[in-house]
Amino acid sequence: MRIENGIFLTGVLLITLLSSTILLLVPKETEGDFLPIIKLAMGIWLIRSIFVFFGHSLL
Amino acid sequence: MISFIETILGTVLSSFVIVIIATFIALLVDFLFPSFAKWTRMMMIFIVIAVVLQPAFEHLALIRDIAHTISSMFIGVYPIMTASMIAAGGAFSMLNFQPAMLLFANGAIVLAESVLIPLLTAALIFDLVTRILPAVPFSKMADLIRTTLLSSVSAVVAAYSIFITVGGTMSWALSGIASEPIKELIRQNVPLIGSFMTESVGTIGRYSSGVSVFAGGWFITAIWTVALVPSIKTLLTAFFYRWTAALIEPFANEDITGILDDIGKTLFVLCAVSFLIAFAFIYTALFSVILIKLITTMK
Numbered sequence: 001m002r003i004e005n006g007i008f009l010t011g012v013l014l015i016t017l018l019s020s021t022i023l024l025l026v027p028k029e030t031e032g033d034f035l036p037i038i039k040l041a042m043g044i045w046l047i048r049s050i051f052v053f054f055g056h057s058l059l
Numbered sequence: 060m061i062s063f064i065e066t067i068l069g070t071v072l073s074s075f076v077i078v079i080i081a082t083f084i085a086l087l088v089d090f091l092f093p094s095f096a097k098w099t100r101m102m103m104i105f106i107v108i109a110v111v112l113q114p115a116f117e118h119l120a121l122i123r124d125i126a127h128t129i130s131s132m133f134i135g136v137y138p139i140m141t142a143s144m145i146a147a148g149g150a151f152s153m154l155n156f157q158p159a160m161l162l163f164a165n166g167a168i169v170l171a172e173s174v175l176i177p178l179l180t181a182a183l184i185f186d187l188v189t190r191i192l193p194a195v196p197f198s199k200m201a202d203l204i205r206t207t208l209l210s211s212v213s214a215v216v217a218a219y220s221i222f223i224t225v226g227g228t229m230s231w232a233l234s235g236i237a238s239e240p241i242k243e244l245i246r247q248n249v250p251l252i253g254s255f256m257t258e259s260v261g262t263i264g265r266y267s268s269g270v271s272v273f274a275g276g277w278f279i280t281a282i283w284t285v286a287l288v289p290s291i292k293t294l295l296t297a298f299f300y301r302w303t304a305a306l307i308e309p310f311a312n313e314d315i316t317g318i319l320d321d322i323g324k325t326l327f328v329l330c331a332v333s334f335l336i337a338f339a340f341i342y343t344a345l346f347s348v349i350l351i352k353l354i355t356t357m358k
Contacts, residue, residue, distance in 0.1 A: 009181055009184050012188055012197070013187075013188060015195075016188045016191050016192045017191065019192060019195075020192045021101075023192075024097060024101055035194050038192070039194070039195060
């Protein structure tokens with residue numbers, strides 16, 4: 001879990017904090033539109049981190 | 060002992076009092092301005108992160124520092140110890156001392172320092188992320204990390220007890236009818252790691268009672284106390300988290316009690332990890348004591 005001094009965890013934490021702050025600001029109707037974008041961002045970050053873990057050998 | 064408890068109470072309880080009061084204020088604000096509820100929830104989470112997470116991370120850092128100190132001490136002392144063990148010849152065989160056991164004990168510390176404690180930090184952060192943004196949950200990952208850690212630590216302790224009892228020279232003074240109710244009590248009342256605690260303390264006890272012939276009971280007690288103080292401190296703090304969660308549950312937001320509960324759970328696992336370190340410390344300390352005793356008496 002300790003890749004590049006915890007960059008993976010910092011990324012997860014940052015995405016969460018930023019998106020939850022943005023969710024506070026947007027009105028309630030647009031929240032549903034915004035959630036998939038957060039999931040996309042988290043997914044991209046996770047897949048990228050998996051590649052960093054295993055050095056693209058999964059491809 | 061009283062001042063020791065007071066120190067823990069002082070540092071931990073003050074931050075918990077802040078959380079309890081803040082929760083109450085949030086409740087009041089929610090009652091007066093219902094449309095503000097989304098913001099109070101977020102602010103409460105920030106207060107919890109800023110105030111309550113600190114004791115937990117302090118304990119993580121404490122255990123990591125202790126592990127680091129002991130592992131570097133061991134690297135210095137291991138060649139000397141092994142050499143003197145060989146020089147002492149058969150004197151150690153009656154106590155069932157093995158160089159492999161020393162290496163194993165301190166290998167466990169290196170494992171704790173480089174793998175277990177970073178993973179535990181990761182579990183803590185995953186829990187927090189899940190609570191902050193429930194739409195993107197990491198709860199399975201956090202649970203998986205915790206259970207994996209607990210099972211690997213238990214496996215290491217089981218290996219310890221096999222190592223120690225394989226020679227058959229050790230016997231546990233506390234075993235038998237007298238200690239069984241106490242063990243049962245601990246097993247049922249400490250969540251997650253209760254049975255693990257009784258088992259590992261039993262293993263250390265089995266080991267050190269064989270040594271007490273050489274080193275004296277009070278000396279063993281002193282080593283035990285020094286080694287187990289961080290574990291007990293962590294355990295008390297973990298209980299504080301759970302008590303606070305239980306106390307504010309009737310009037311607090313579900314997220315806040317959930318965060319406190321999760322941090323408590325993680326600290327229980329940290330306590331289990333610190334038992335590994337205490338074990339290695341006790342083993343190395345007793346070994347050095349007996350070594351010096353043998354050298355001075357044989358002279």
